[in-house]
Amino acid sequence: MYAVIQIPVFPLQALLRQMRKRPKGPIAVLDESGEQSYILTANKVARQFEVTEGMHPARALARCAHLQLIPRSEAAEKSTTRILHLLAQTLSPRIEATDSGLVTIDLRGATEQSRQEKLESLVERFRTIGLFVRIGIAGTPDHALWAAYLAKWIKRVRWVDTFLNQLPVAVTGISQEVVEIFAGWGIHTLGAIKKLPREEVGARLGKSGLDLWDAVSGQRSRLLKPYKTEPQFFRKLELDYRVENLEALLFILKRFIDELTLELRVSHQAAFGFKIYLKLENKRIQETHIEVPIPSSRASTLFRILETALENMQTQDAIVGVHLRLDTAEARARQSDLFAVAMEDAVGFGETADRIAALVGPDRSGSPRANNTWRPDAFHIEKLDTEIQTDFEPESHKPSIGLPLERIRPPRPIRVFMQDEQPAAIEGEVIQGIVKQVNGPWRLSSDWWDNKPWSREEWDIELEAGGLYRIFRTSKGWFVEGMYG
Amino acid sequence: MNDSTIHFSDRKALLQSLCREIGACFASEIDSDLVSPFKTEIPAIDSLSSGGFPKNTLSEIIESSPSSGGNLLLYHLLERVKQQRGYVALVDGNDSFAPDSVESSETLRHLYWVRCRTTKEAIRVSDLLAGDGNFSLLLIDLRRNDLNTLRRIPGNQWYRLQRAVQKSTCTCVAFTPQVLIPAAKLRLRLVSSFALSALDEDHTHLRDRLSAEPLSDSAIERIG
Numbered sequence: 001m002y003a004v005i006q007i008p009v010f011p012l013q014a015l016l017r018q019m020r021k022r023p024k025g026p027i028a029v030l031d032e033s034g035e036q037s038y039i040l041t042a043n044k045v046a047r048q049f050e051v052t053e054g055m056h057p058a059r060a061l062a063r064c065a066h067l068q069l070i071p072r073s074e075a076a077e078k079s080t081t082r083i084l085h086l087l088a089q090t091l092s093p094r095i096e097a098t099d100s101g102l103v104t105i106d107l108r109g110a111t112e113q114s115r116q117e118k119l120e121s122l123v124e125r126f127r128t129i130g131l132f133v134r135i136g137i138a139g140t141p142d143h144a145l146w147a148a149y150l151a152k153w154i155k156r157v158r159w160v161d162t163f164l165n166q167l168p169v170a171v172t173g174i175s176q177e178v179v180e181i182f183a184g185w186g187i188h189t190l191g192a193i194k195k196l197p198r199e200e201v202g203a204r205l206g207k208s209g210l211d212l213w214d215a216v217s218g219q220r221s222r223l224l225k226p227y228k229t230e231p232q233f234f235r236k237l238e239l240d241y242r243v244e245n246l247e248a249l250l251f252i253l254k255r256f257i258d259e260l261t262l263e264l265r266v267s268h269q270a271a272f273g274f275k276i277y278l279k280l281e282n283k284r285i286q287e288t289h290i291e292v293p294i295p296s297s298r299a300s301t302l303f304r305i306l307e308t309a310l311e312n313m314q315t316q317d318a319i320v321g322v323h324l325r326l327d328t329a330e331a332r333a334r335q336s337d338l339f340a341v342a343m344e345d346a347v348g349f350g351e352t353a354d355r356i357a358a359l360v361g362p363d364r365s366g367s368p369r370a371n372n373t374w375r376p377d378a379f380h381i382e383k384l385d386t387e388i389q390t391d392f393e394p395e396s397h398k399p400s401i402g403l404p405l406e407r408i409r410p411p412r413p414i415r416v417f418m419q420d421e422q423p424a425a426i427e428g429e430v431i432q433g434i435v436k437q438v439n440g441p442w443r444l445s446s447d448w449w450d451n452k453p454w455s456r457e458e459w460d461i462e463l464e465a466g467g468l469y470r471i472f473r474t475s476k477g478w479f480v481e482g483m484y485g
Numbered sequence: 486m487n488d489s490t491i492h493f494s495d496r497k498a499l500l501q502s503l504c505r506e507i508g509a510c511f512a513s514e515i516d517s518d519l520v521s522p523f524k525t526e527i528p529a530i531d532s533l534s535s536g537g538f539p540k541n542t543l544s545e546i547i548e549s550s551p552s553s554g555g556n557l558l559l560y561h562l563l564e565r566v567k568q569q570r571g572y573v574a575l576v577d578g579n580d581s582f583a584p585d586s587v588e589s590s591e592t593l594r595h596l597y598w599v600r601c602r603t604t605k606e607a608i609r610v611s612d613l614l615a616g617d618g619n620f621s622l623l624l625i626d627l628r629r630n631d632l633n634t635l636r637r638i639p640g641n642q643w644y645r646l647q648r649a650v651q652k653s654t655c656t657c658v659a660f661t662p663q664v665l666i667p668a669a670k671l672r673l674r675l676v677s678s679f680a681l682s683a684l685d686e687d688h689t690h691l692r693d694r695l696s697a698e699p700l701s702d703s704a705i706e707r708i709g
Binding site for chain 1: 548550551552553554555556557559560570571572580581582583584585586587588590593594595596597598599600601602606609610613614616617618619628629678679680681683684685686687688689691
């Protein structure tokens with residue numbers, strides 16, 4: 001079984017794909033490479049005005065005054081051809097670059113259901129990157145090609161004879177002279193050609209007739225010329241206009257990311273970083289390196305990282321060229337440990353964490369760890385583990401006694417009135433009142449062996465008005481450290 | 486019908502009906518009635534909340550008197566997330582969380598702590614975390630933030646947070662010093678009172694002694 005993917009009006013679709021704002025109305029692509037310019041292809045609206053391929057532009061404009069003529073772009077066609085080949089390779093590694101905007105795929109080995117699902121998904125995939133395709137599926141490459149010409153989206157040839165009876169002879173691409181010969185015999189469809197004796201066709205038309213008959217009857221065993229894309233993890237674009245805002249730059253980079261993630265998928269690689277080179281109007285090159293926290297080949301993830309990183313970027317001048325290069329590594333398919341706890345979207349969390357850090361400042365967000373010291377309120381912040389391996393070693397547990405403390409940072413100074421060597425009343429900004437009950441004192445000190453020794457006398461108090469607090473005394477006076485609750 | 490002829494109760498019913506219709510338009514959101522609640526295993530809370538804090542919604546715990554068990558509840562919720570093998574985010578409105586008060590060091594590995602300086606920071610961080618999608622529990626501690634600043638938070642900010650939580654699989658619990666959140670679907674006030682002797686009691690006994698009372702929408706104090 002074979003599939004043919006065709007991009008109709010290929011030069012035009014290749015151009016439109018690169019435009020931020022697609023023009024409306026009658027459009028034609030102009031080929032100016034030869035001595036004389038001519039219309040290479042035109043859209044449906046232009047065809048309604050009888051603008052056809054090969055026409056001189058002046059004649060085309062005479063037929064359609066509003067016709068928009070866009071010069072052909074080989075760079076756009078090259079880029080679109082590459083996408084076509086990469087996407088085709090997601091169906092099967094056995095592909096042939098049959099023609100411009102046309103690829104033939106050997107689907108042998110795939111089940112019918114998986115084939116149909118993948119093809120539907122592929123059509124949608126093309127659509128999301130701005131390309132309309134037609135796909136034909138048949139038992140031979142020739143039939144698949146003709147099916148593609150007839151397809152609205154996907155056409156599968158089930159009943160060959162019925163299919164051939166629909167096809168005019170000209171669809172095979174044979175010369176007009178031969179088409180007229182067949183017409184003279186009263187033969188107008190491929191179905192009618194198939195009914196002719198092979199020898200008679202060969203006798204009258206020679207080898208080309210035999211080839212045609214074999215192709216129509218499905219007996220031509222044509223081997224595909226295998227085509228393999230070599231991975232390219234960079235994209236470049238020289239602009240013929242100036243880019244002066246982030247939105248326009250992101251439009252270009254989004255297209256690059258869509259194409260590059262295809263390259264990653266096909267070659268089983270993942271990106272762990274970007275290098276962006278922006279060519280400025282003042283001839284300088286501005287370089288930016290961006291790290292991907294967890295290697296990924298997903299377009300949405302990579303684009304989000306790029307967008308966040310470029311949010312506050314500024315350039316000294318307008319941008320006239322863009323070059324994006326990926327740092328890649330082999331993608332690992334890893335099964336998580338059954339007992340591990342892992343985040344669903346670690347990359348997404350990375351972006352959230354970056355935004356929060358930008359908001360609250362560095363070292364004020366993360367996973368806290370108590371320091372190994374008796375010094376009160378000693379902790380440090382680490383990056384949150386997005387995958388926590390189960391540690392079967394016994395955890396360190398505090399005795400589960402008492403109410404947790406809610407800290408007042410920094411501890412606030414208070415005035416303490418003592419009675420019988422115990423706090424009897426408190427006066428301060430945060431707490432004040434008569435002390436109902438006390439526990440303490442607990443005298444603590446440590447770090448006397450280095451240059452930051454500390455010592456304090458702690459009390460737990462309950463105020464008559466309610467509330468349980470921890471207060472402490474040092475050489476600098478009395479402070480309230482927190483509230484229990 | 487002239488607006489002035491509609492009685493207050495009719496207007497309220499009309500508004501509720503409109504809210505239901507608008508809510509029905511957001512078909513893609515997870516129906517919180519179908520999702521089992523976040524069980525706290527604290528009898529006082531689970532009995533008043535149909536089994537636990539409802540998921541995909543914003544709940545409010547009010548601690549209007551000191552040492553009434555807010556910290557005990559908050560720290561216990563951290564332990565629960567660890568037991569359920571998830572992640573919890575704590576938006577600390579006034580940087581008052583004490584890592585050294587947590588029972589188990591392993592619990593801290595499941596915790597993402599954000600030490601905010603201002604109420605504005607706390608609300609913005611809460612919005613970001615509600616939309617992250619990686620946390621099974623989002624705790625917002627505003628108990629020590631300035632009350633006047635808290636009262637000035639516009640109601641639509643809370644509704645926006647509620648909508649962000651609704652689209653996720655996260656349970657969101659905000660701890661406040663007073664009833665403040667019009668968008669909260671569950672509102673409980675802690676009414677326990679602990680004496681100094683509680684500092685020598687086992688956590689299990691203390692949690693069993695936690696008590697709370699439900700508060701309705703009419704408890705929202707509107708401050709101009």
